[in-house]
Amino acid sequence: MKSIVFIKRVPSTTTQVRIQDGVSLDPSGVEFELNPYDDFAVEEALQQRESAGEGAVTAVSFGTADARKELLTVLAKGADEALLLESERAPAVDGATTASILADAVRGKEFDLLLFGKQAVDRDQHGVGPAVATLLGVPCISEVVEIKIEGGTVHAKREVEGGHEEVEAPLPCAITCHKGLNEPRFANLKGIMAAKKKPMETIQVEIPSPKVEVLSMEFPPERPEGRIIGEGAEAVPALVDALRNEAKVL
Amino acid sequence: MSCVLVLLETRDGQVRPTSLEALGAARDLADSSSGTVHALAVEEADLDLVALGSAGADHVHACGAEAHSADGSAATAASLARELDASVVLLAATIRGRDLLGRIAAKLDSGFAADCIEIQASDSGLECLRPVYGGKAQLRVRVTGQVAAASLRPNHFNPADRDAEALLVQASASEGSAKVLGIHAGAGDRPDVAEATIVVSGGRGLESADNWHILEDLADALPGAALGASRAVVDAGWRPHGEQVGQTGKTVSPELYFAVGISGAIQHLAGMSSSKVIVAINKDPDAPIFGHATYGIVGEASEVVPALAAEIRKVLE
Ligand SMILES: Cc1cc2nc3c(=O)[nH]c(=O)nc-3n(C[C@H](O)[C@H](O)[C@H](O)COP(=O)(O)OP(=O)(O)OC[C@H]3O[C@@H](n4cnc5c(N)ncnc54)[C@H](O)[C@@H]3O)c2cc1C
C-alpha cells in the first residue's frame, strides 16, 4: 500500500495567542507540533503499509524550514521519505492555494491513499484534504473514524450530525482522519536514529497570487463579565429569571 | 453579488434549519445589489417553496438524487454555479458542509472561507470573519476572484422573513465515485449537539454514567435541547463520541449552553466558547469555566440540576 500523508506544523493547542502586526500569530515563545489530526493520518499510513506487507509512506508538508522538525518526527515514527515544500510565506497562505500547491507536488506520483487530518488546528478550515483530492480527481471520504480496505475498495465510517454514514470508494482514494480512527504511536529511539538517514527532499515553492487575503486578525469580542448567581438549589430561581428576562434565551 | 447559490443540506427528506440560515445570509448579500438567490437540493427532499421563499430563496433547483454522495454534490453545485454565473456559493458549516466546501472551491478554482460567523459583500470580493486557533482569535479575510465559496457556522445567521414563494426548477445531479451505502441515525430523537439551539453538557463532575438521567431530564424540560459531553466522560465510555464538544469533538454555538460538572479546559472551550449564553454549574468556585460563563451556580450537580429542570418547567408552562 503506497500512501502519501500530508502533515502540517501547527502551534500547540494550549498556546496563548498573541497577535503580531494585526494580521498574524506572533510565533515568539510559541511551541509548535505536528497537527494532532495528522498524527492519525500518519498512523493509518503506517498500519496500512504494515498490514499489506509492502508499500511506502511519503510525508509531505508545505511550510517554513522549521517544518523539517515535524517531518523528521514522522520519519522517526516509520515513514519512508519526506518532502518539504518550503516557503517562508507558507503560514499566511489560504486553504485553496495550499491545496493547489500540495496537489501540484504529488500529481503524477504513484499512490493508493492520500491521507490528511480532518482539520489543521491553526486555521481550522477542514478543507484542504477534500480540495486536494478534487484537484487530483480522486474520491475523498472525510472525517473518517473507521476504515477497512479490501480488494481495492475502501469502506469507511464517518460520524455526521444525527448519526453516521458508511461510505465506499475505489482506490486510489483520499481520507481525512478523525480521532478514534487509530491510536498514534510514539517514535522510539531506534526510529529517531533511523530517521536521520532517511531521504528528506526540500523544494522551494513559488506562491501563486492568493485566493483569500487576510485583512486582519483580532481577538473575539470580550464576553460581558459573567456573574455567579449564588450557591446550590436556592440560586435556581434567580438563574431562570436572568435567563428569561435579562438574556432572553428561555 | 448578483447571484448567490446556496447548497441546501437535507436529512430524511427535510431541509436542515442551518440551510435556512444560509438562505437568509444569501438574501442579505443579494439584496445589497438587487441580485437573486438560488438554492440547490441535490437529494430527493420535501421542498416547501413557501418556507424556502420566506427564508430567502428566489429559485429552488431540485435534483431528486438518491443518496448523498459528496463528490457528486460538489460537482452538481459547481456546475450550477457556473451556469448561473454565481458570484458566491454558501453552505452550512456542518460536517457535510465542511466536506463539500473545499471540493466546490477546487472545482470552481475559487478561494474558500470556512466556518464564517459574519459575511459581507465588498467591491473586491466576499469579506468574512472566521474563528481560528480554536476560537482564541478570529481572522477577517477577503475571498477574491470571480466567485467565492463560504460555509456558515450554525446559529450565527438568520433566515429572512419574507412574503415570497420560491420557484421550483428541475435539475439533474452528477454521479459521484464515492458511494454512501447507508446512513444510520444516532440513538434517540434529540437533535444533534452541533445543530441545537440549546445544549446541556455534562462532565466528570456528574460522577457516573448512571447520573445522566438528571441532564436528560433538564434537556427534556427545554424544547429542542441536545445533550453534550466533555472528552473526559466520552473517554470513560459514559457517553458516545457523537456528543463530545471541543477541539476533538464537535463545535457548537447555541443560544444557550449548560456546562454541568465541566472544569472548562481550553480544549473544551474551543468547541463552545462562541455560544451566546453560557451557564456553568460546578461545585468548585475556582473552576476555570466560571471565567467564561455568563451565569454560574456553585453547587452539587445532583442538587442544582433537578431544581433547575423543575423551575424551568414551572416558568415555561
Ligand atoms: C489534544 C487534546 C484534545 C482534547 N479535546 C477535548 C475535547 O474535544 N473536548 C473536551 O471536553 N476535552 C478535550 N480534551 C481534554 C481536556 O483537556 C480536559 O481533560 C477535559 O475537558 C476535562 O473534562 P471535564 O471537565 O469533564 O473533567 P474535569 O476536568 O475532571 O472536571 C470536572 C469538574 O467537575 C466539577 N465537579 C466535580 N464533582 C462535582 C459535583 N458533584 N457537582 C458539580 N461539579 C462537580 C469539578 O469541580 C471539575 O471542575 C482534550 C485534551 C487534549 C490534550
Ligand SMILES: Nc1ncnc2c1ncn2[C@@H]1O[C@H](COP(=O)(O)O)[C@@H](O)[C@H]1O
Ligand atoms: N501546509 C500544509 N502542508 C501539508 N498538509 C497540509 C497543509 N495544510 C493543510 N494540510 C493537510 O490538510 C488537513 C486539513 O487542513 P485544513 O483544511 O487547513 O484544516 C491537515 O490536517 C493536513 O493533513
